[in-house]
Amino acid sequence: MAVPKKKKSRSRIGARRSHDHVSVPAIVSCPSCGEPKVAHQVCPNCGKYAGRMVIESEEEE
Ligand SMILES: [Zn+2]
Known part of the structure; x- marks a missing residue:
């Protein structure tokens, strides 16, 4: 199994997680x-x- 050579610094972990967010629709x-x-x-x-008109609905304009 591949083992990391160096401990990840807090700042490197934070830099990676800076993209771990969900965007609101x-x-x-x-x-x-x-x-x-x-x-x-x-x-x-x-x-x-x-x-x-894409979906046929009961409500027409
Ligand atoms: Zn509409």
């Missing part, structure tokens, strides 16, 4: 219905994406 308001939705995804409220 970008929330934008839908341009069609104005409801908040996840950016770059189909709006769950009106079913539209980029002005185009």
